[in-house]
Amino acid sequence: MVATYFRNRTPGDLAFSAVLAALCVLILAAVIYPVYFVVIASISDSTLVATGQVWLWPRGVNLFGYEQILKDERIWNGYLNTLLYSGVGTALNLCVTLPAAFALSRREFRPRKAIMVFFAVTMFFQGGLIPTYMLYRDIGLLDNWLVFVLPVAVNVYNLIIARAFFESSVPEELYEAAAIDGISYFGYFLKIAVPLSKAIISVIGLYYLVQHWNDFFTGLVFIRDYDKQPLQVVLRDILLSNQAFAGGAGGAGGAGTSYAQQYADQIKYGVIIVSTLPVIVLYPFLQRYFEKGVMIGAVKG
Amino acid sequence: MRLPRHWQLWAMLAPAIAFVGVFAYIPMYGIQLAFRKFTFQNGLTGGEWVGLKYFEQFFESPLFWTLMRNTVTISLATLVVGFVAPILLALIVNQVVHAGRKRFMQTATYLPHFISTVVIVGMLQVFLSPSSGLLTRLAGLAGVTDVNFLGDTSTFVPVYVISDIWQHCGWNSIIYLAALSRVDTQLYEAAKIDGASRLKLVRHVDVPALVPTMVVLLILSMGGVLSTGFEKVLLMQNTLNLPVSEVISTYVYKIGILSSQFSYSTAIGLFNTLINFVFLVVTNQIAKRVSGTSLW
Numbered sequence: 001m002v003a004t005y006f007r008n009r010t011p012g013d014l015a016f017s018a019v020l021a022a023l024c025v026l027i028l029a030a031v032i033y034p035v036y037f038v039v040i041a042s043i044s045d046s047t048l049v050a051t052g053q054v055w056l057w058p059r060g061v062n063l064f065g066y067e068q069i070l071k072d073e074r075i076w077n078g079y080l081n082t083l084l085y086s087g088v089g090t091a092l093n094l095c096v097t098l099p100a101a102f103a104l105s106r107r108e109f110r111p112r113k114a115i116m117v118f119f120a121v122t123m124f125f126q127g128g129l130i131p132t133y134m135l136y137r138d139i140g141l142l143d144n145w146l147v148f149v150l151p152v153a154v155n156v157y158n159l160i161i162a163r164a165f166f167e168s169s170v171p172e173e174l175y176e177a178a179a180i181d182g183i184s185y186f187g188y189f190l191k192i193a194v195p196l197s198k199a200i201i202s203v204i205g206l207y208y209l210v211q212h213w214n215d216f217f218t219g220l221v222f223i224r225d226y227d228k229q230p231l232q233v234v235l236r237d238i239l240l241s242n243q244a245f246a247g248g249a250g251g252a253g254g255a256g257t258s259y260a261q262q263y264a265d266q267i268k269y270g271v272i273i274v275s276t277l278p279v280i281v282l283y284p285f286l287q288r289y290f291e292k293g294v295m296i297g298a299v300k301g
Numbered sequence: 302m303r304l305p306r307h308w309q310l311w312a313m314l315a316p317a318i319a320f321v322g323v324f325a326y327i328p329m330y331g332i333q334l335a336f337r338k339f340t341f342q343n344g345l346t347g348g349e350w351v352g353l354k355y356f357e358q359f360f361e362s363p364l365f366w367t368l369m370r371n372t373v374t375i376s377l378a379t380l381v382v383g384f385v386a387p388i389l390l391a392l393i394v395n396q397v398v399h400a401g402r403k404r405f406m407q408t409a410t411y412l413p414h415f416i417s418t419v420v421i422v423g424m425l426q427v428f429l430s431p432s433s434g435l436l437t438r439l440a441g442l443a444g445v446t447d448v449n450f451l452g453d454t455s456t457f458v459p460v461y462v463i464s465d466i467w468q469h470c471g472w473n474s475i476i477y478l479a480a481l482s483r484v485d486t487q488l489y490e491a492a493k494i495d496g497a498s499r500l501k502l503v504r505h506v507d508v509p510a511l512v513p514t515m516v517v518l519l520i521l522s523m524g525g526v527l528s529t530g531f532e533k534v535l536l537m538q539n540t541l542n543l544p545v546s547e548v549i550s551t552y553v554y555k556i557g558i559l560s561s562q563f564s565y566s567t568a569i570g571l572f573n574t575l576i577n578f579v580f581l582v583v584t585n586q587i588a589k590r591v592s593g594t595s596l597w
Contacts, residue, residue: 027406031409031413035412128571134334135323138344154320185313214419217531239423240419268427287411
């Protein structure tokens with residue numbers, strides 16, 4: 001057990017433990033409190049929040065912010081769009097990345113080194129924004145929802161993680177046995193490699209999902225039609241551009257409109273919760289998978 | 302006709318190769334736009350060859366030094382602080398003996414990594430609002446009053462860097478924690494017998510164990526020395542902080558996409574990529590000489 005080596009023996013070690021505990025509490029507070037504050041502020045009386053009377057518990061509990069959000073069509077539309085883009089996008093990601101990673105993991109496949117270089121180069125060298133924009137324009141991806149899905153079909157980092165997993169965690173004897181039975185690569189991949197790789201499929205599936213869910217750049221640069229905008233662009237308009245809200249609250253700050261500003265703030269807290277909720281609810285269950293992905297990537301990088 | 306020996310593997314690779322070929326390599330081919338005068342009739346590659354004209358235009362532009370200074374300041378500050386913080390966090394978390402508490406520390410500190418940039422900047426705006434923000438009031442209690450943190454040229458970089466640490470420090474510490482979990486426990490035992498205190502164990506066993514990981518991550522981040530987080534900078538920009546917050550990537554976006562100066566902005570983007578590439582190669586060479594650890 002590692003624990004025994006950390007046991008305190010001297011007064012110096014005791015002091016060390018005390019400082020350590022204090023640091024941990026400070027770090028936890030710094031990470032958790034802002035998130036907690038957003039939660040309580042979203043259901044508290046906005047005047048009390050604005051004057052600093054809400055610290056630890058919600059006060060003047062009301063759901064005004066959430067009522068306004070539920071009524072707002074932009075948010076619903078953005079939410080549905082993001083669900084579509086994330087769902088279709090992640091499915092395509094997995095269908096393209098996993099077979100490619102499997103092929104690259106086969107040691108008898110000679111060209112794999114050269115192909116790996118072909119992929120890895122794109123991690124360090126890109127065409128840049130404008131040539132990319134011109135390409136999308138030429139092939140009709142501007143203002144087209146497929147722009148959220150097709151260009152990001154392969155993430156080279158995820159490809160490398162998946163390849164490392166196939167190489168190290170699917171026993172080679174299985175392939176030898178299956179090959180004697182005359183199984184094809186397709187058959188081996190679908191019937192043996194994939195069922196044994198649920199852990200890595202979850203990991204990179206989740207990476208892709210979060211990447212799609214939080215994608216703001218694509219909508220900003222390549223989409224003009226507001227009906228096609230994903231959640232993150234809608235969020236930008238509500239959170240940062242202070243656009244008027246359905247309920248009439250919102251607009252620019254300043255002394256004259258401070259009343260409206262306070263309601264706008266409550267809506268903002270609510271919007272932060274609503275948009276981040278799926279990730280936060282899923283997070284505790286998925287966290288061990290995320291971590292696994294980093295580990296595999298770190299060891300094999 | 303006979304199919305190549307590994308045709309099934311080629312078939313499995315084909316979609317990935319096609320996607321990367323189209324969406325990563327065709328734009329690289331389009332970089333020549335930086336050396337051509339773009340017109341809509343002639344398209345991407347048909348414009349007149351003008352050599353380094355657009356690069357010269359950029360170097361002579363009055364904005365050049367401002368953009369360079371802002372970009373380097375923001376990314377260097379993020380790089381240095383963002384490099385050290387996860388190491389410290391990993392060393393601290395690794396000292397937590399109680400397994401449940403350690404797990405809780407990890408779970409809590411990884412979480413902000415998954416919050417979107419838009420929401421992070423939204424949180425900054427409500428927390429730092431000059432009239433009612435939580436942090437503005439806290440600063441007021443500490444004697445700092447009348448500061449508009451998001452609209453002041455002296456606070457933009459600190460706010461950017463600190464919120465970046467808040468968001469990614471936990472996540473970036475995973476890789477160090479993994480390295481620490483592989484430390485040979487015999488080392489602790491031997492040091493204990495020699496009478497080492499816990500602080501000395503950290504200093505002389507844990508820290509050296511992290512060095513190879515540090516080198517690799519440092520090289521990788523040097524490759525991005527001129528690539529500030531485009532989204533976050535753009536979202537945090539306002540007319541008050543623009544003198545320090547306009548960076549190369551946001552400038553390329555504005556003159557390229559918003560004002561259609563395609564060739565000029567491609568040249569600036571290429572300049573940025575080249576600098577990053579040079580930094581990556583140089584750091585890699587230095588690391589190879591000094592520590593024997595390198596990417597290639």
